Amino acid sequence: MNTMTMQDKSATQDQVLAADKPMPKTIRRSVLALSIDDAQLGDKAYASFADAIILDFVKEADRDWQTDLKTRMPAAIYAAGRGGAEVFVRVASGSAAAELDAVVFGGIAGIVLTGVTAATDITVAAHCLDTLEVSRGMARGSLEIDVEVDTAGGVWHALDIARASKRFGAFYINELVLCRSLGMQTTATLAFDPLEYIKSQLITVAVSVGGQALGMSYPLSLTGANVDEDTVKKAVRIARDTGFKGAVCAHASWIKHCNAGFCPSPEEAAYYVKVIEVFAEGLKRGMASVPIDGNMIDVPVDLRAKLYLKWANRVKARDEAKAAAHR
Secondary structure (H helix, E strand, O other), X not given: OOOOXXXXXXXXXXXXXXXXXXXXXXXXXEEEEEEOOOOOHHHHHHHHOOOEEEEEOOOOOOOOHHHHHHHHHHHHHHHHHOOOOEEEEEEEHHHHHHHHHHHOOOOOOEEEEEOOOOHHHHHHHHHHHHHHHHHOOOOOOOOEEEEEEOOHHXXXXXXXXXXXXXXXXXXXXXXXXXXXXXXXXXXXXXXXXXXHHHHHHHHHHHHHOOOEEEOOOOOHHHHOOOOOHHHHHHHHHHHHHHOOOOEEOOOHHHHHHHHHHOOOOHHHHHHHHHHHHHXXXXXXXXXXXXXXXOEEEOHHHHHHHHHHHHHHHHHXXXXXXXXXXXX
16 A cells, blocks of 8 residues: 655645645636726626626816715715625725725725835735724725736836735736836737736736736737637637636626636536546555546646636636626
8 A cells, every 4th residue: 555654745735735826816707897987887797797896986176086986986886796796996006095085985895006116005005994994894904905017116026016915916917008108019919928928927926925817818918809709718718828817808798708718617627526536536545646538647636636626616606606696
């Protein structure tokens, strides 16, 4: 019989910890941005079946915009969340304190911070949220801070930014704005992804702190074009294989493809079940590796199957929760 030494057990534990890192802590395959000024906000959010909605707002120069937003935001948050989506509000780091005071109310999952150039932008926002959670009867530490990467500083200081607060959840990549910030062309005419290195960096940094990165593959990531279904499906698959766990959808038509593509497919999930069952049976017979469909599976493969099956099950639970909100 094959016995496992203490060293083997330690290695297995390390494999579990390492393998668990790429799994998203929240299921956020599809994100749709909507304006609180949209008269159809509630209907669009309800019908979208998106995992998350980002609310955008305009600070009207001819009125007290803070009072105006405080009056309107609770209803907008409720409308955006009717379909079971997590609700976020997009906030500018340069005026975060004033904007957060006007838009943070019960019902939101967090904020998406733009214009971030350094870790201090995160700590300032986190301090504001600490105060607002207490004053508005929200659970302490419950609000997430996601970062929309759109500046050179945001890329360069990505690790410090991700480590700045336990509230950090995800990097979003605004490729159009980022390309402008970097002085790069904003038309998708190249045969390669000019931001490939940056995307890999942000994915790696986010995963290293237990977060995730959301983005689409080039050139759709830059153009945001309303293209045919096969093109969207291919783009989502490439983005998932790159390491992204979801994307901001430029069009509502992308959502179903992101929901289906940024997770294990039913066929993959069925295969993971088979791997786990076959390997468990092999262990009972004292085997360290077991053949399946012409391949050999061992402990790392079994661990990966369990983690990806967990991912698939969490996706299923997320979809069931959204479906319940539609009943």
